[in-house]
């Protein structure tokens with residue numbers, strides 16, 4: 686994923702728009718003062734952050750053949766000397782969230798990536814579960830392991846969900862891309878609403 690902000694006179698309606706092409710997703714947010722924040726997300730089998738010194742080179746290659754807005758703003762950002770970050774969207778999944786008196790919470794323990802739209806929510810839930818466990822058990826390693834036991838099943842379900850969502854957001858080839866678009870148009874709104882409600886209900890169930 687690449688993120689940067691750039692001066693732009695392009696007026697977006699609504700304030701946030703996204704475009705998908707096979708294997709590439711661009712999200713554009715309008716800021717005040719005629720600036721745009723741009724996220725570009727693409728598939729890459731290499732889990733390491735890309736680009737080194739030539740990050741704009743990597744991004745231009747990614748946006749080659751993409752919609753013109755993507756190419757236009759990358760060019761503008763490079764001319765402007767905008768600060769560009771490239772990072773892999775990794776589903777963090779260590780075998781344990783704690784060792785001795787050290788405990789991980791939030792993205793460092795179970796990053797759900799931005800595809801889920803629930804990372805911050807689950808971080809708050811996990812923090813609450815952890816605090817309650819510490820309050821109930823003065824022995825820290827037991828409190829950590831108990832809160833992990835409570836959170837793990839929901840996180841595992843949400844991470845499987847994120848893998849499916851990522852595939853839907855970033856279909857690989859042209860056939861997969863058009864199939865996804867047709868299915869999305871045919872899918873009833875309540876099915877989509879049900880799918881998202883189910884994810885949110887995980888947060889509520891674990892917090893209770």
Ligand SMILES: Cc1cc2nc3c(=O)[nH]c(=O)nc-3n(C[C@H](O)[C@H](O)[C@H](O)COP(=O)(O)OP(=O)(O)OC[C@H]3O[C@@H](n4cnc5c(N)ncnc54)[C@H](O)[C@@H]3O)c2cc1C
Pocket residue numbers: 724790791792793797798799802803804805806807808
């Ligand atoms: C583009 C995008 C969109 C998202 N949209 C949503 C959404 O709609 N809903 C949602 O619920 N979640 C969303 N998320 C996910 C959400 O932002 C994260 O899951 C959440 O912020 C995780 O919280 P955290 O406290 O674990 O980590 P962070 O919020 O990343 O906090 C970690 C902090 O540690 C600091 N830090 C790092 N290294 C060091 C160091 N060595 N020393 C000192 N400080 C350090 C960092 O600067 C940072 O401030 C989105 C994420 C992204 C990237």
